[in-house]
Amino acid sequence: MNIQIEETELLTLTPAISIAYDAVNDWICVTWTGNHxxxxxxxxxxxxxxxxxxxxxxxxxxLNANFLLSWQEAPIWAIKNWFPRLFILGCTSFAWVLSPQFTTGPIITEVFKTQTPFLQAMVFTDEETAAAWLSEN
Incomplete structure (x- = not known):
């Protein structure tokens, strides 16, 4: 996905995460890196x-493509605890791009299908497909 730099405002930048506002697409782009x-x-x-x-x-x-290791329960915790808070903040769509190192992708996908009543959430293996879905929702 080509994000236009002049239309992206970097809000947080650390070695572990970057958070940017993409004004063209009107979404927050979160890029996780390393161990969490x-x-x-x-x-x-x-x-x-x-x-x-x-x-x-x-x-x-x-975007989790650069995750090395992670808190294993994060997806289930997010659905049960974080997504309701995001919904209260006005979030309606959440595209989660998995790290290729995660072997739990199919399980996470099933959990997202059945347990996201607060907002639309989908799991993806690549950024382009995730961005296309997010653009339509």
Missing amino acids: SKESVMTFIKDIEAALRKENCRKILN
Whole structure:
């Protein structure tokens, strides 16, 4: 996906995460990098929520392609705990691009299909397909 730099506002940049507002597509783009624990995920979730409030947009493109290791329960925790909060903040669509290193992709996909009553959420293996879906929702 070609994000136009002049239309993207970088909101958070650390070695572990970047959070940007893509004005062309009107979504928050979150790029996770490296290893993450429950504690690091919780810290960065606050930054993502702040970005949603600041930009008043309704979509998140969540890129995990550079994840090395992660908090294994994160997807189920997100559905049960984080997605309801995102919905309250006005988020309606969430595209989750899996790391190719995750072997739980099919399980996460099934969980997303059956347990996301608060917002539309889909799991993808590539950024282009995720961005296309997010553009339509």
